[in-house]
Amino acid sequence: MKGSGRLVRSAGTERTRRPLPTRVPWLTLILAAVTLGGLGQYDRAAILHGEVWRLVTGHFSHWSSSHLAWDLLAFVILGTICERRRGVFVAVVFATAWIVSLFLLVACPEVVTYRGLSAIDSALWIWAVFIIGERRVSMALALLSLFIGKVMIESTGMPLFVDGVTILPVVHLLGGAIGFCGSVAEHKMMSRTDAALHRNQRRDRVRRRRDESAVVGGSA
DSSP states (O other): OBOOOEEEEETTEEEEEOOOOOSOOHHHHHHHHHHHTOOOOEEHHHHHTTOTTHHHHGGGOOSSHHHHHHHHHHHHHHHHHHTTSHHHHHHHHHHHHHHHHHHHHHHOTTOOEEOOSHHHHHHHHHHHHHHHHTTOHHHHHHHHHHHHHHHHHHTTTOOSSOSSSOOOHHHHHHHHHHHHHHHHHHHHHHHHHHHHHHHHHHHHHHHHHHHHHHHHHHHO
16 A cells, blocks of 8 residues: 644733734745655565654655645645744654654555655644734634645545545644644743743832932932
């Protein structure tokens, strides 16, 4: 088988609206270029004989030009949304590659070869749901519904975009779960950053009041 946020004050409360990425998504573009190189596929026999790099490179090889085009289109769009914290982005991409490949190696011995970015795309898809949900909940819910519908259709054995390839919905669900974990990790990191920002702002306000009091006291 082959297969920095901005504080917004409203009604006496503070919340953080995190900006969507505006800089050039270099990591996404670099990885997209790597995908065009057609690296070594996931090959169970070769991996068991020591070619462990195929656990990662298999996700960056494809069965056909149409398979490559659809996977790459999704990767560039979703990667552009998710690459606002590059350390987490890199971790999600490569953790998905390793975990999915190890899952296939251990739990799916019938999968002899595997190619494609779809598992990584699924991780970025779910992560993008939470990023978009910070600003547009309805849009995020629509994006999540599309993902669920896609997986449900694929579970019937019907390929949506590419013919002649056996679809493995389980790796898309696994990728989505990793994307969710990436979103949680990013949220915790940004919460710590926001907390530090709030503390610094309070400290600055106290310092300004103290300085103003000293000026008033000195003039008196």
